[in-house]
Amino acid sequence: MEIAIIAHDAKKREMLDFIKKNRAILSSEKIHLIATGTTGSMAQEEGFNVQRMLSGPLGGDAQIAARVAEEKTQMVLFFKDPLGKHPHEPDINMLLRVCDVHNVPLATNEASAQLLLNNLK
């Protein structure tokens, strides 16, 4: 199962803590992790095997949206910063919309992400 992890800068620390807390499931051989560029390199530094897309502002969200549309990515954990402005807001909204179009589970905060992962156990 392919799971995408994405975190805005203000949420990256939270994402790293979250994936470390859920290392057992996220490192299992049944899971293929993908991520936007910077989120992915931070996860790699923590020892996770992650396929990195471009950084969000350079099109990484759009690449993940394409994978959702192609039914490659089956879950998206996106720790969005609700207080910040982002130059690539259209790409972010596209990713959220494509998840809804394809009925792909999408969490936009840690509490929801934890509930989704708990369901995989």
Ligand SMILES: O=C(CO)COP(=O)(O)O
């Ligand atoms: O901007 C992002 C999501 O919209 C995240 O991108 P990075 O992981 O490259 O910082």
